[in-house]
Amino acid sequence: MTMSKRDTYTPDSLLAVAVEVFNERGYDGTSMEHLSRAAGISKSSIYHHVRGKEELLNRAVGRALDGLFGILEQPEALSGRAVQRLEYVTRRTAVVLMEELPYVTLLLRVRGNTTTERWAMERRREFDQRVSELVKAAAAEGDLRSDVEARLATRLLFGMINSVVEWYRPDAKGGSEREQVADAVVRLAFDGLRA
Amino acid sequence: MTMSKRDTYTPDSLLAVAVEVFNERGYDGTSMEHLSRAAGISKSSIYHHVRGKEELLNRAVGRALDGLFGILEQPEALSGRAVQRLEYVTRRTAVVLMEELPYVTLLLRVRGNTTTERWAMERRREFDQRVSELVKAAAAEGDLRSDVEARLATRLLFGMINSVVEWYRPDAKGGSEREQVADAVVRLAFDGLRA
Numbered sequence: 001m002t003m004s005k006r007d008t009y010t011p012d013s014l015l016a017v018a019v020e021v022f023n024e025r026g027y028d029g030t031s032m033e034h035l036s037r038a039a040g041i042s043k044s045s046i047y048h049h050v051r052g053k054e055e056l057l058n059r060a061v062g063r064a065l066d067g068l069f070g071i072l073e074q075p076e077a078l079s080g081r082a083v084q085r086l087e088y089v090t091r092r093t094a095v096v097l098m099e100e101l102p103y104v105t106l107l108l109r110v111r112g113n114t115t116t117e118r119w120a121m122e123r124r125r126e127f128d129q130r131v132s133e134l135v136k137a138a139a140a141e142g143d144l145r146s147d148v149e150a151r152l153a154t155r156l157l158f159g160m161i162n163s164v165v166e167w168y169r170p171d172a173k174g175g176s177e178r179e180q181v182a183d184a185v186v187r188l189a190f191d192g193l194r195a
Numbered sequence: 196m197t198m199s200k201r202d203t204y205t206p207d208s209l210l211a212v213a214v215e216v217f218n219e220r221g222y223d224g225t226s227m228e229h230l231s232r233a234a235g236i237s238k239s240s241i242y243h244h245v246r247g248k249e250e251l252l253n254r255a256v257g258r259a260l261d262g263l264f265g266i267l268e269q270p271e272a273l274s275g276r277a278v279q280r281l282e283y284v285t286r287r288t289a290v291v292l293m294e295e296l297p298y299v300t301l302l303l304r305v306r307g308n309t310t311t312e313r314w315a316m317e318r319r320r321e322f323d324q325r326v327s328e329l330v331k332a333a334a335a336e337g338d339l340r341s342d343v344e345a346r347l348a349t350r351l352l353f354g355m356i357n358s359v360v361e362w363y364r365p366d367a368k369g370g371s372e373r374e375q376v377a378d379a380v381v382r383l384a385f386d387g388l389r390a
Binding site: 083086135139142143144145146147148155156157158160161162163164167181184185188189190191193195 | 221278281330333337338339340341342343344347348350351352353354356357358359361362376379382383384385386387388389390
């Protein structure tokens with residue numbers, strides 16, 4: 001029996017607690033008991049909200065994926081030269097990653113064998129694939145260097161963007177700090193370190 | 196009692212098995228029992244080689260760190276313009292990462308509370324710090340852009356380099372393939388994607 005507080009959770013606030021535990025212990029290493037302890041409510045109270053931990057994972061990575069795929073539907077990602085669309089997608093991906101930090105962190109760490117984990121990995125690959133097509137289109141329009149293969153360039157680009165989850169922690173500056181980091185990502189990715 | 200084969204392990208071959216298990220299960224999640232099963236020899240045979248799993252971790256991350264710090268001692272890293280030294284260090288870091296893939300992967304994933312884990316994290320920060328100083332020196336010499344702060348630039352640079360562990364798997368091409376990836380890292384990091 002765990003110490004229980006009154007269950008005042010909303011779907012979002014319970015999800016926030018669960019994602020924190022998943023990121024801390026790994027999804028596989030997290031039991032309903034761990035979730036119950038972290039939330040301070042009983043397991044049966046959690047089952048009142050969700051069918052189980054896989055539903056929580058589904059909602060958490062779904063939130064990250066909605067943020068990322070949403071970028072590709074915005075007008076700036078849909079028309080104009082490919083290099084400009086790619087710049088827009090790069091900047092916005094970095095911003096979404098910082099805005100939805102714990103959810104994207106979880107998405108990037110998911111590896112595994114449940115249906116939800118496989119689905120998340122599949123959707124993530126699909127997003128990478130969409131960006132890789134933009135890289136190819138921009139190279140075909142002559143705006144990107146042609147001496148680095150598009151797939152490799154996309155991997156390194158995501159490597160740089162995604163690494164932000166390793167060290168970014170929101171501070172009081174909030175939005176302006178995120179824009180600053182996203183600016184740096186775009187500058188380095190497109191024009192490099194060299195003066 | 197596990198099924199045991201004759202113990203023909205050398206320190207290096209036992210280390211290779213252990214690192215694979217650490218990378219698969221996480222260091223914390225690995226017991227001597229897991230190591231014994233993966234190696235196919237008894238726990239007491241393993242204790243004949245090492246005092247315990249922390250010694251294996253120490254040797255594994257030590258190998259990665261020796262490779263990385265070795266770069267900083269090479270002549271090309273010690274003299275010349277800072278931007279050229281930084282380019283050299285970037286290229287060699289990418290190559291060492293691919294040559295010592297499982298060991299560097301383990302080093303990058305270490306987070307924890309044992310003395311060895313803390314030591315590894317400390318040494319890794321020290322390496323980053325040394326590279327960050329090169330970035331600052333190159334900016335001071337006017338060779339790097341000044342509109343991205345050195346510490347942020349270093350983080351994004353390592354983000355790109357280190358992401359190679361996520362997808363790189365050695366193939367038959369070996370050295371030439373590694374040089375190709377390292378070339379791409381240097382091109383994108385210094386000159387960016389843009390044509």
